Amino acid sequence: MIDLNSKIMSTVKDFETNQFPTWCPGCGDFGIWTALKNAFV
Numbered sequence: 001m002i003d004l005n006s007k008i009m010s011t012v013k014d015f016e017t018n019q020f021p022t023w024c025p026g027c028g029d030f031g032i033w034t035a036l037k038n039a040f041v
Contacts, residue, residue, distance in 0.1 A: 012041055015040055
């Protein structure tokens with residue numbers, strides 16, 4: 001049986017991957033991606 005009351009805490013590391021985005025270095029997408037990862041935690 002699955003306990004629906006247990007809470008699993010995420011960390012920023014859970015949202016990291018071995019794939020590197022192909023955005024340009026000065027692009028604001030890196031900041032947006034970092035903000036999203038932090039918001040998920």
